[in-house]
Amino acid sequence: MIAMENRQTPVLYIVIPCYNEQEVLPLTAPQFLKKITDLAAAGKISSDSRVLFVNDGSKDRTWAIIHELAASDPHYVGICQSRNRGHQNAVLAGLMEAKDRCDITISIDCDGQDDINAMDGMVDAYRDGCDVVYGVRSKRDTDTFFKRFTAESFYKLLNAMGAEVVFNHADYRLMSARVLQEFARFKEVNLFLRGMVPLVGFKSTCVTYERHERLAGESHYPLSKMLSLAFDGITSLSIKPIRFITGFGVLVALISFIGVLWAVVEAALGMTVSGWASMTSIICFVSGVQLICLGVIGEYIGKIYMETKRRPRYIISETTPNFTRSKEEDA
Structure with a gap:
């Protein structure tokens, strides 16, 4: 059953x-539980709210710990993917499994870096009429220069390439039930949620917060994954790289045509001199451009190939006993 939105005391799934x-x-986990308890005590959310953990095919005791948490308190629930599918698919799985049970969801990583107290402002913004609330970092003082430079360049590059994203926003956001229902109609296999959510529309706002250091463990998003995510975001949401290649190809063709005219004139005047170095440089330059262009075009073709297969974006293999799935089929 689709949840009916309640603006005053909504059911929240984190x-x-x-x-x-x-x-x-x-x-x-205790911090998330306390936040739900505090918000419910303040009358901002329903006491039926839950903390939904999505195990993304972990190889350690993560799923066992989620089971233990669910057994200790009914506010903890969990689902387990059949294999590791990546962060974006795990977030999607949680959102889709929660959308028929709640009025709002807030997606957040479990490492403790995102300030959970920003949830108060998110819920307040929802109660005031917003359907999407983005958690945005207020500053990056704790980051190294390299981290800050690459992260900010990441958002600027995405926007320059046509992927509409909120600056300094990752995947910490509130979404209402009706936004989730519309978002479920987006059937892309290649996911870039921070670029897809703005496409849904509805009234939105931002809540700023300061990001903390990771409480324990190691980050699962090194530079290589960030670069891969950026490239996926650009190629999934924009065709500007293809247009750039077209424009660049026209420019190279124009320069080449001028070069041919110059060579013909030089030959007609008998002023030609054999030049191995210049010829090799031209061949290498043109070959390099061609390979880069083929690589970008190939990336788009690969995404088309994956989209046509229509494979499920997530498969749930198990749930905690206190969480009965509301859908028979996986997304």
């Missing part, structure tokens, strides 16, 4: 993707 988080989960 969706938390987990991958090999056995070290940090026992530390952050």
Whole structure:
């Protein structure tokens, strides 16, 4: 049954993707539970709200810990993916499994870096009429120069390439039930949630917060994954790279045509001189451009190939006993 939105005391599901988080989960889980309890005590959310953990095929004791948490308090629930599918698919799985049970969801990582107290402002914004509330970092003083530079360049590049994203926003956000219902109609296999959510529309706002250090364990998003995520976001949401290649190809063709005219004139005047170095440089330059262009085009073709297969974006293999799935089929 689709949840009917209640603006005053909504049912909240906090969706938390987990991958090999056995070290940090026992530390952050009580914080999430306390936040739900405090919000319910203040009359801002319903006491039927839950903390939904999504185990993304962890290889450690993460799923066992989620089971233990669910047995200790009914506010903890969990689902387990059949294999590791990645952070974006894990978040999607939690959102889709929660959308028919609640009025709002808040997705957040379980490492304790995102300030959970920002949830108060998110819920307040929802009660004031917003359907999407983005958690945005207010500053990056704790980051190294390299981390700050690459992260900010990441958002600027995405926007420049046509992927509409909120600056300094990752996947910490509130979404209402009706937004989730519309978002469920987006059937892409190649997921980039921070670029897809703005496409749904509805009234939105931002809540700023300061990001903390990870409480325990190691980050699962090194630079290589961030670069891969950026490239996926650009190619999934924009065709500007293809247009850039077209424009660049026209420019190279124009320069080449001018070069041909120059060579013909030089030959007609008998002023030609054999030049191995210049010829090799031209061949290498053009070959390099061609390979880069083919690589970008190939990336788009690969995404088309994956989309046509229509494979499920997540498969749930198990749930905690206190969480009965509301859908028979996986997304």
